[in-house]
Amino acid sequence: MWVLAALIAIAVGIFSTPDWRAAWLGVGLGGCLIAGxxxxxxxxxxxGFTERVAASVLGAALVMxxxxxGFGLAALVPG
Incomplete structure (x- = not known):
């Protein structure tokens, strides 16, 4: 699940504009919730169903x- 979250976050960071990045990360986290x-x-x-789903979504949120x-810090660097 966390690998899926990482792939979604990287795709959002690359393909979305900085203005829409937070919104798309929320959509991606919702997709991680459904996948979880x-x-x-x-x-x-x-x-333990609830605990496992909560752990996977919390981990996905932390990874994202x-x-x-990282993308936010990279946007601060001039270049």
Whole structure:
């Protein structure tokens, strides 16, 4: 799940304009949430479902945040 979040964040950072980057990251995080639900439902285990989904979405948010921080810092560098 976290690899998917990293790929989405990198794609958003490359292909979106800086004005729309935060909005597209929110859409990407929503996609990670849906993918997290799908993966956890597919596993078929009921015990700890909420905790596993929450951990995957929190991890995805952290990964996307770190990558977007990198793009934000790169935008500050003149060149």
């Amino acid at each position: 639900f799908a993966v956890q439902l597919w596993s078929g285990r009921a015990a 945040g770190v990558i977007s921080l």
